[in-house]
Amino acid sequence: MPVSIDPTQTIATIRPALHGQFIEFLGECIDGGIWVGPDSDVPHTDGIRQGVLDALKELEPPVLRWPGGCYADTYHWRDGIGPRADRPTTFNENFGTYELDDHAFGTDEYLRLCEAIDAQPWINVNMMTGTPAEARDWMEYCNRATGTELADLRVSNGHEAPYDVNLWGIGNEPWGGGGIMTAPGYVDAYRAFASAMPRFTGSVFETPKTYAIASGPDGNKPKERVAWTKDFFAALNEYRQPPIHGYDLHFYNWNIDHETDTPTSFDEAGWDRVIAGCLELEDVIVEQWALMEEGLASVPMPESTLEPRLEHIDLVVGEWGNWHRDAFFARPALFQQVTMRDAITTALSLDILQRHADKISIACNAQTVNVLNSVILTDGDATILTPNFDVFMMYKAHRGAMALTVEPVDEASGAHLFASVADDGTIVVNLTNPSMTDEAEVELEFAVPVSLAKRETLAAATPTDHNTADAPDAVRRVAERIDGEASGRHTVRLPAGSVTVLTAQQG
Ligand code: AHR
Helix, strand or coil, X not given: CCEEECCCCEEEECCHHHHEEECXXXXXXXXXXXXXXXXXXXXXXXXXXXXXHHHHHXXXXXXXXXXXXXXXXXXXXXXXXXXXXXXXXEEECHHHCCEEECCCCCHHHHHHHHHHHCCEEEEEECCCCCCHHHHHHHHHHHHCCCCCHHHHHHHHCCCCCCCCCCEEEECCCCCCCCCCCCHHHHHHHHHHHHHCCCCCCCCCCCCCCCEXXXXXXXXXXXXXXXXXXXXXXXXXXXXXXXXXXXEEEEEEEEECCCCCCECCECCHHHHHHHHHHHCHHHHHHHHHHHHHHHHHHCCCCCCCCCCCCCCCCEEEEEEEEEEEHHHHHCCCCCCCCCCHHHHHHHHHHHHHHHHCCCCEEXXXXXXXXXXXXXXXXXXXXXXXXXXXXXXXXXXXXXXXXXXXXCCCECCCCCCEEEEEECCCCCEEEEEEECCCCCCEEEEEEEEEEEEEEEEEEECCCCCCCCCCCCCCCCCCCEEEECCCCCEEEEEEEECCCEEEEEEEEEC
């Protein structure tokens, strides 16, 4: 049976923010990776490594989440503003980083980076060792136009205009590194932090310009994640509801139980296991969305017509990606190389997120540089683009397009599929062949005549191949133009262990 692709069978618009990235003060993600400092011999612009800056400009991540992760819950933003010589030195223990922390890259450096690459900032406030007052001041520093002490402080630090940061996360993983809280305990604290958020509007009747993101569950704990979301909503539904726009689920594809399996050394069983593991994200999204709908259905009706009832919360996936066992022993902390095995799970994870575009507003790959599921690695002076970078580049065509209802797996070939249609009618189809050894052939049946116009393919000569400073293009996508005849049926051949993106024009 061919796989049917019908551009009228739409799910929802794929918000570009589903292709977000996450950076943290962890290992060499920021310090030593993105940030080399203004005195470095490594080429840079205002302290940002040039290779990383150029790569991020090409990638155009729609969202960049910062400063953590777990780091956010011990971070005091005032340590990272003003003249660098005056910033305090603290110690960063985050996930085994174990380095002095000079706070050279702080709020202004981060927000200028977001401006340079045109990414929407998402700042996570410190809920564990910080206070609602500190968080509120941070928002004031970033967003108040003029006239206050904090707005003037931002201006004196070189940024006249407010940064207009819209996305604010309240804590991070409160069930773990963020305080080992209970869901009701977190909701109580959340109420104070979210209620302290300035609205940055001209009147109380305007929609707040701040989008509050609450912490959702640990997606990797099947029992706890259900209990967390049920208990979260039970506590949220008591009395009145604080501002809440997003609910942040984290899901890592753990590969930690096999000692001999490393990011660059694995057998076929390890390849299959990791690829199968990433697919659980879909079940977790469906399960969590159902629990959220159940929770929202029980929100009490306010007693005053001036208070609107809370009707909707977006699902957010603030951290996702592969986490291999080796990362725990790596220096710098949580460094992982990236092979086609990771590129395939990145492609399949993005397919899942895009297929649930009706539920998810934002998702962030963990993490952008030198940590876990990286799109960029650095080695001395060198900046290396991983195969994950290619997947994100190939998938850019889906941003803002409509996700289509397509059978996710072709039974005949084992290939995974996803498709979207853009406003101009262009149909983009992803085909991933998860087999480490066998080619696949997929029959596509379009509901309208289409001509295939472009094909991009990412595959490796050997499954464990990866990009390094000496061989930066060992695994790189290949693009080809196709001058196909308009037809309803097309056969596509897929190399073993590959990701293919086809562009088709209608008519
Ligand atoms: O991405 C690495 C860590 O994983 C983050 O700091 C934390 O939020 C998660 O547990």
